[in-house]
Amino acid sequence: MRVQLCTVGRLRASPERDLIRDYLDRFAKQGRALALGPASEIEVEDKKNLGMEAEAQLLSRAIPPGALICTLDERGQVMSSPEFAAQLGRWRDSGRQDLAFVIGGADGIHPDLRAKADFSISFGRMVWPHMLVRVMLAEQLYRAATILAGGPYHRL
Numbered sequence: 514m515r516v517q518l519c520t521v522g523r524l525r526a527s528p529e530r531d532l533i534r535d536y537l538d539r540f541a542k543q544g545r546a547l548a549l550g551p552a553s554e555i556e557v558e559d560k561k562n563l564g565m566e567a568e569a570q571l572l573s574r575a576i577p578p579g580a581l582i583c584t585l586d587e588r589g590q591v592m593s594s595p596e597f598a599a600q601l602g603r604w605r606d607s608g609r610q611d612l613a614f615v616i617g618g619a620d621g622i623h624p625d626l627r628a629k630a631d632f633s634i635s636f637g638r639m640v641w642p643h644m645l646v647r648v649m650l651a652e653q654l655y656r657a658a659t660i661l662a663g664g665p666y667h668r669l
């Protein structure tokens with residue numbers, strides 16, 4: 514199952530961008546034997562600054578056809594890392610080829626796009642900057658793959 518992060522705004526060279534690449538590479542390597550990945554990121558840009566609706570249209574175009582859609586949203590479901598790993602395993606086992614994670618911009622995800630989502634995950638009730646949410650998601654994907662593989666990375 515391929516994984517796509519659909520995000521708003523281009524991250525310039527930065528520690529966050531390096532971390533995302535590093536975790537997504539690690540996820541791809543760890544996930545190979547698990548039929549998970551690779552994972553890539555598509556950054557969309559609302560160059561004319563038309564707002565959340567325009568962003569939602571760009572994000573929708575970045576989602577692969579037929580993909581299972583999971584938004585990242587503070588109103589979504591809070592889960593532990595092992596629960597996230599198990600959910601990832603269920604999505605993989607459902608036979609879907611693509612899983613798209615959607616992370617909104619400064620104003621969040623337009624309600625129409627939120628309504629199209631199959632699932633929504635929250636990293637807690639606090640609102641985080643989108644570039645940190647990207648890093649956190651990339652790390653959780655890698656962590657989930659190590660949990661499914663029975664590796665030592667995740668410790669309680």
Ligand SMILES: C[S@@+](CC[C@H](N)C(=O)[O-])C[C@H]1O[C@@H](n2cnc3c(N)ncnc32)[C@H](O)[C@@H]1O
Nearest residue numbers: 585586587616617620621635636637639640641
């Ligand atoms: C700065 S936040 C936007 C907040 C906006 N006020 C809203 O209502 O969604 C940018 C994006 O980061 C993600 N995000 C922020 N906090 C989050 C959290 N606690 N859990 C999951 N995703 C979060 C969401 O995708 C959000 O659209």
